[in-house]
Amino acid sequence: xxxxxxxxxxxxxxxxxxxxxxxxxxxxxxxxxxxxxxxxxxxxxxxxxxxxxxxxxxxxxxxxxxxxxxxxxxxxxxxxxxxxxxxxxxxxxxxxxxxxxxxxxxxxxxxxxxxxxxxxxxxxxxxxxxxxxxxxxxxxxxxxxxxxxxxxxxxxxxxxxxxxxxxxxxxxxxxxxxxxxxxxxxxxxxxxxxxxxxxxxxxxxxxxxxxxxxxxxxxxxxxxxxxxxxxxxxxxxxxxxxxxxxxxxxxxxxxxxxxxxxxxxxxxxxxxxxxxxxxxxxxxxxxxxxxxxxxxxxxxxxxxxxxxxxxxxxxxxxxxxxxxxxxxxxxxxxxxxxx
Amino acid sequence: xxxxxxxxxxxxxxxxxxxxxxxxxxxxxxxxxxxxxxxxxxxxxxxxxxxxxxxxxxxxxxxxxxxxxxxxxxxxxxxxxxxxxxxxxxxxxxxxxx
Numbered sequence: 001x002x003x004x005x006x007x008x009x010x011x012x013x014x015x016x017x018x019x020x021x022x023x024x025x026x027x028x029x030x031x032x033x034x035x036x037x038x039x040x041x042x043x044x045x046x047x048x049x050x051x052x053x054x055x056x057x058x059x060x061x062x063x064x065x066x067x068x069x070x071x072x073x074x075x076x077x078x079x080x081x082x083x084x085x086x087x088x089x090x091x092x093x094x095x096x097x098x099x100x101x102x103x104x105x106x107x108x109x110x111x112x113x114x115x116x117x118x119x120x121x122x123x124x125x126x127x128x129x130x131x132x133x134x135x136x137x138x139x140x141x142x143x144x145x146x147x148x149x150x151x152x153x154x155x156x157x158x159x160x161x162x163x164x165x166x167x168x169x170x171x172x173x174x175x176x177x178x179x180x181x182x183x184x185x186x187x188x189x190x191x192x193x194x195x196x197x198x199x200x201x202x203x204x205x206x207x208x209x210x211x212x213x214x215x216x217x218x219x220x221x222x223x224x225x226x227x228x229x230x231x232x233x234x235x236x237x238x239x240x241x242x243x244x245x246x247x248x249x250x251x252x253x254x255x256x257x258x259x260x261x262x263x264x265x266x267x268x269x270x271x272x273x274x275x276x277x278x279x280x281x282x283x284x285x286x287x288x289x290x291x292x293x294x295x296x297x298x299x300x301x302x303x304x305x306x307x308x309x310x311x312x313x314x315x316x317x318x319x320x321x322x323x324x325x326x327x328x329x330x331x332x333x334x335x336x337x338x339x
Numbered sequence: 340x341x342x343x344x345x346x347x348x349x350x351x352x353x354x355x356x357x358x359x360x361x362x363x364x365x366x367x368x369x370x371x372x373x374x375x376x377x378x379x380x381x382x383x384x385x386x387x388x389x390x391x392x393x394x395x396x397x398x399x400x401x402x403x404x405x406x407x408x409x410x411x412x413x414x415x416x417x418x419x420x421x422x423x424x425x426x427x428x429x430x431x432x433x434x435x436x437x
Contacts, residue, residue, distance in 0.1 A: 040407045087387075094384050101368045104350070110370060111345040167367075174388075315345075322348070325372035329349075332373060 031232050036162035039105035047231055048106050051161050054233065055103035056113040060124035062096035063117070064307050068132040069141060077135060084181050085138060091178065095171045102163040118312050126293060127214050129301030136189055136196075136203035142182015143252070144204075144211045150175050151245045152215065155235035183252070190256045197257070204253070205261040212285060213293045215242040221290075243282055247272070250283045262286045350399040351377040353384075355391035363395050374398075 023042050030037065037043055066089050073089065076082035100110040116122035127145055132138070153175065156168040189200040216238040219225065228234040236244075253260055264286030272282045295301065348370040354363035366385050371377035377396045386394070405413055421427050430437050 038407065040404065042407075090383075090387070094387065097369060097384055098367060104368075109347050111347050115345055170367075322346075322372075325376060326346070326348070329373035329376075 028230070031160045031230075034232075035160075036165065037160050038162045046227070050228065050231070051164065051233065052103055052106045052108055055099055055106070055164055055167075056108070056116070057123055057125075059096045059099035059103060059113070060117045060122055061128065062092050062099060064124045064128045064311065066092045066096075067307055067310055068128055068130070068303075069138060071132045072135060072138050075135070076138075081138075081185070088142070088178050088181060091174050095174070098167040098170055099164075102161075102167040105163045114315075118308070118315055120299070120308060123297065125214060126296040126301065127210050128307060129296050129303045130206070130210050131303050133206075134199050134203060136185070136199040137207070139182050139185030139189060139200065140203035140207040142178050142180075143186050144182070144207050144249070145214070146175060146178040146182060147248070148211050148214045148245050150179060151241050151248075155241075158232075158235060160232040186256055186258075190258065200256065201258050204258050208261050209288065209292075210296075212242060212246070212288055213290075213296075215239075215245070217290065217293070218288075242285075246283045246285055348372055351381070352397045352399050352402065353377075353381045354395035354397070355385060356393035357391045359392060363393065366390075368399060 024044055027037075027043060027047075030041075037047075069085060069089050069092075073082065073085055076085050100113060103113060104110055113122065117124070127148075132141070150172065153168055153172050157165055157172055159165045159168065186200055189196045219237045219239045225234060225237060229237075250260070250265075262285055264284075266284050267279065267281055268284050269279060269281040272280050296304070299305075349372065350368055350370055351374070352368050353366050355366050356363045369377065369380050369384055371380050374396055378394060381394050381396055385391075417423070
């Protein structure tokens with residue numbers, strides 16, 4: 001669902017020769033002209049590395065993102081909720097696979113990238129290291145986490161790298177159901193008993209701040225945004241996307257009759273889209289605890305170890321299936337050759 | 340376990356015919372041990388919302404692609420041959436639509 005651009009920027013290797021510089025200038029011209037770069041086209045090494053890292057992190061996030069929701073599949077309150085949650089989790093698997101395929105066009109195999117996830121070398125979105133404690137978390141994740149993801153992903157449909165942009169178009173088409181099913185769960189809880197509404201408020205309290213963090217560090221601290229912007233990988237800054245998310249979130253929260261857990265939340269008149277009362281401006285959030293964000297990224301979030309342990313276990317327990325399928329394919333190929 | 344490299348699984352390209360009468364169109368790729376599993380995976384991965392009526396699976400390494408560097412040599416000559424298009428030819432207005 002999401003790319004936070006989590007690791008340090010690549011230190012661009014000094015251009016090898018005048019030839020390299022010429023190619024790089026041609027490349028930038030193509031990007032500036034909004035041409036799409038395809039897998040076989042020449043591209044700077046740093047562009048390839050940045051995209052490999054970003055797309056594979058994005059893929060890992062989709063795969064890890066199945067775990068918090070998988071936690072509630074067997075305990076969904078109705079058959080309808082269970083079927084929709086299963087479909088959503090299946091979509092996340094699909095999104096992971098589209099993205100691995102897009103990343104592979106840059107030269108690394110899916111298996112290598114996946115091994116990096118399992119070894120802890122590769123990162124994924126911070127949001128999936130928070131626990132899903134109640135059923136209301138399924139509502140909050142769909143509404144907030146997928147909502148934030150959509151904000152991030154829509155501009156990626158116009159990313160300069162063709163295979164990534166095309167994967168994102170498929171993902172975005174499927175993602176809007178995710179947000180709607182989440183909001184529907186929240187609406188049902190908020191129209192339910194006081195206990196149910198309290199459960200929805202509790203979920204919102206726990207997910208609000210981590211969702212604001214999903215957009216990544218503030219623009220002043222985001223080290224490799226500039227280059228990504230020049231390469232048209234990134235179309236909006238972290239803060240711009242966070243602002244869009246917050247402006248959409250406030251009226252949706254009001255409709256539910258819930259309160260955002262942000263004492264400093266305020267409306268600032270100025271530029272911006274008109275609210276339903278006709279006022280122009282933006283909602284401003286209070287200060288974000290970036291130390292918590294760094295801690296979660298460093299592996300010290302509430303569920304980091306559990307998430308990776310679950311993936312390792314699944315990978316290990318699935319090894320015999322991969323081996324059996326490969327052995328069967330080899331046998332069939334041999335028999336075909338002999339016939 | 341994570342220090343053991345996972346062996347690579349073959350890559351396949353997936354084509355879907357979205358409606359009767361249309362051509363199969365490339366939609367993406369996937370990994371599978373053989374063509375039977377590839378077909379099943381393609382069904383799960385690329386047709387969850389009624390995307391198509393027919394699937395083709397092709398081993399990725401069976402595709403021969405033109406080199407982007409040869410783009411000029413390969414395709415430019417067709418651009419300079421405007422006489423291959425009907426609009427190149429003048430037909431008197433009196434003749435009407437042709």
